[in-house]
Amino acid sequence: MCGICGCSNPSGTGKFSVVDASKVSLLTTHHHNHGNEQHSQADNQRLIQVELDLLSKNNAYAAENRAYFQNNKIFVLNLVSSPGAGKTTLLVETIKVLKDKFPIAVIEGDQQTEHDADRIRATGVSALQINTGRACHLDAHGIGRAVQTLKVKSNSFLAIENVGNLVCPSSFDLGEAHKIVVLSVTEGDDKPLKYPDMFYAADVMIINKIDLLPYVDFDVERCIDFARRVNPTIQILQLSATKSDNFSEWTDWLIAKMQ
Amino acid sequence: MHELSLLENVRVILEDHAKKQNFQRVEEITLEIGALSCVETEALAFAFEAVMKGSLAENAQLRFKHIDAQGRCLSCGQLTVMEMLYDACEHCGHPHVDVVSGLEMKITELKVS
Numbered sequence: 001m002c003g004i005c006g007c008s009n010p011s012g013t014g015k016f017s018v019v020d021a022s023k024v025s026l027l028t029t030h031h032h033n034h035g036n037e038q039h040s041q042a043d044n045q046r047l048i049q050v051e052l053d054l055l056s057k058n059n060a061y062a063a064e065n066r067a068y069f070q071n072n073k074i075f076v077l078n079l080v081s082s083p084g085a086g087k088t089t090l091l092v093e094t095i096k097v098l099k100d101k102f103p104i105a106v107i108e109g110d111q112q113t114e115h116d117a118d119r120i121r122a123t124g125v126s127a128l129q130i131n132t133g134r135a136c137h138l139d140a141h142g143i144g145r146a147v148q149t150l151k152v153k154s155n156s157f158l159a160i161e162n163v164g165n166l167v168c169p170s171s172f173d174l175g176e177a178h179k180i181v182v183l184s185v186t187e188g189d190d191k192p193l194k195y196p197d198m199f200y201a202a203d204v205m206i207i208n209k210i211d212l213l214p215y216v217d218f219d220v221e222r223c224i225d226f227a228r229r230v231n232p233t234i235q236i237l238q239l240s241a242t243k244s245d246n247f248s249e250w251t252d253w254l255i256a257k258m259q
Numbered sequence: 260m261h262e263l264s265l266l267e268n269v270r271v272i273l274e275d276h277a278k279k280q281n282f283q284r285v286e287e288i289t290l291e292i293g294a295l296s297c298v299e300t301e302a303l304a305f306a307f308e309a310v311m312k313g314s315l316a317e318n319a320q321l322r323f324k325h326i327d328a329q330g331r332c333l334s335c336g337q338l339t340v341m342e343m344l345y346d347a348c349e350h351c352g353h354p355h356v357d358v359v360s361g362l363e364m365k366i367t368e369l370k371v372s
Contacts, residue, residue, distance in 0.1 A: 045286060045372045050276070054290070054298075054364040057268045137261055168261035171297050196344035197297040200358075229345040232333060232355040 058172055061140035065175025068147070069158075075258055076158045078176035080198060082191075083164030085184040086208045088116045090241040090250075091159055095123045097251050102258055103156035107146045109138040109163045116161065126150060137168040140175055157258060166195040177257070178203040185209050185216050189223035196230045204235045206250065211240040262302040266310040269366065273316050282371035285316040289368035294328040295344055295361035328361020 053059065069076050079087045088108075095104055106127040108116040117129035128150045130142055143160065152158050160176060162169040170179075181202035183191055186209060192199040199205065205227050207220060220238065227234050237253065239246040273285055292300055300323050307321045328341040334353035339346070341361060347354045 045370055046282075048280060048282075048369045048371055050366055050369060052272050052276070052366040054265045054268055054272075054366065057271055058264075135261075135264060137264070139264065167297070168264075171261060172264075193345055200344050226345070229347075229354045 055171060055173075058140050061144055062173035062175040065140055065144050065147070068144075069175060069177075072152075072154045074147075074152055074154065074156055074158050076160065076174075076176040078160045078162055078169075078174050078179045079182060080162045080166070080169045080179060080202065081164060081182035081184075082166050082187060085164070085182045085187065086241050087161050087164070087182050088119055090182060090206070090208060091161060092119055092123055093241045093244070093247065094159075094251060094254070095120070095125050097247070098157070098254065099123065099125060101255065103153040105150050105152045105156060105158050107138075107143065107150065107158070107160045109161060111136075111163065132163055136163055136165050137172050138162050138174060139172050143174045157254065166191065166198045170197040170201040180204045180206060182206045182208050183223070185212055185218040185220075187218075189218045189220070190226055192223065192226040192230050199227050199230045199234065202231070202234060204237065204253075207236065207238040209240055209242070210238050211243040211245055262298055263306050263310065265298060265364070266303065266306055270310060270314050270316065272366065273314070273369075276369070277315055277371075280371070282369075283315060284372045285319045285369055286372060287320045287322060287368075287370035288316065288366060289322045289324055291324045291326055291363050291365045291367045293326040293361035293363035295341060295358060296364045298364055300325075324367065326361060326363050329359045330356035330361075331359050332356050 079091070081087050091106060098104065104125045106117070106120045106125060108120065108127055108129045109132055110116055110129065111133065112131055114129045117127040120127035128146050130138060130146055132138065138160065147158070160174055179202040181198055181204070183205060185207065188194070207223065213220070224236055227236065237246070237250050239250055241247065269288070277283065290303070292298060304321055311317050311319060329338050330341045330346070331337070332339055332348035332351060332353050333355040335348060335351040337348065337350045338359065339349045339356055341356065341358065344358070346356060348356055
């Protein structure tokens with residue numbers, strides 16, 4: 001390995017390297033052969049110090065979305081979970097209870113199919129499906145366009161159901177008021193520790209399918225303890241979307257947020 | 260594989276920056292990656308060449324500067340080293356610690372021509 005720049009072999013064909021802070025400063029005097037190319041200080045190269053967040057593009061779109069939502073009084077939640085935790089069922093049941101109280105719209109994210117948007121539309125609420133294809137998360141630019149296509153009304157509730165994935169969606173701010181992580185009791189109670197980024201990013205954790213607790217080995221207290229270790233201020237709701245257990249706690253929370 | 264999206268962001272950022280700072284090529288990119296950030300440097304390195312192909316950073320060298328993570332204990336108030344988001348305070352054992360550093364994912368240095 002090149003002792004100066006850290007490229008991965010002596011002939012300099014490597015494309016990346018791991019360096020520590022003390023070595024980075026040596027870049028300014030770096031001068032040697034990289035394969036067929038000779039590069040040095042002499043051939044118009046210069047070093048620029050910058051401070052550019054890798055998510056800056058997404059964050060700029062998210063800030064635009066957030067301003068639009070605030071100006072138009074649209075309350076936005078970004079629902080995240082593993083596949084199968086019950087996000088769509090939670091939304092369908094929520095819409096049934098709340099659709100006469102305020103306008104509701106839904107953006108559905110999945111790699112493929114219109115299935116989830118169809119389930120939402122069956123409740124009479126407008127929904128737009130975004131198929132992310134190879135991408136594993138929704139991004140703020142896509143949400144901005146979806147909001148215009150859907151023509152989301154002022155003073156409404158917009159639910160964004162993210163792609164079922166407990167890893168990638170945690171980094172991508174969509175401009176929402178809150179990230180809501182849904183965890184079902186048919187999953188492991190240690191998920192908050194296994195996927196800490198998501199539980200760190202979320203403001204609320206919904207423990208779903210609590211009607212199944214007698215049949216599964218899920219320790220609610222342990223799960224809550226793990227979630228609070230990652231995120232001491234996370235708010236926790238326990239409910240069953242299909243059996244309506246404790247469901248009003250969730251809808252009351254939403255109604256309070258809408259006021 | 261959100262590393263791919265992040266690198267596509269990097270490509271756009273570099274193109275914007277090239278106009279502002281008047282450069283044509285990027286020879287080296289240094290990324291500062293915190294220990295608690297949600298990216299894998301190996302995955303970034305793996306996808307880097309493919310994403311930068313045909314851009315002003317084609318054949319650029321990618322370098323990483325690792326940033327250690329620190330948190331402030333919500334009980335004793337001291338700074339504590341963190342390797343995971345759920346690490347307890349190393350001084351008093353309190354389970355709740357606020358992250359102070361280690362979430363960074365930034366481009367900090369560019370060698371351009």
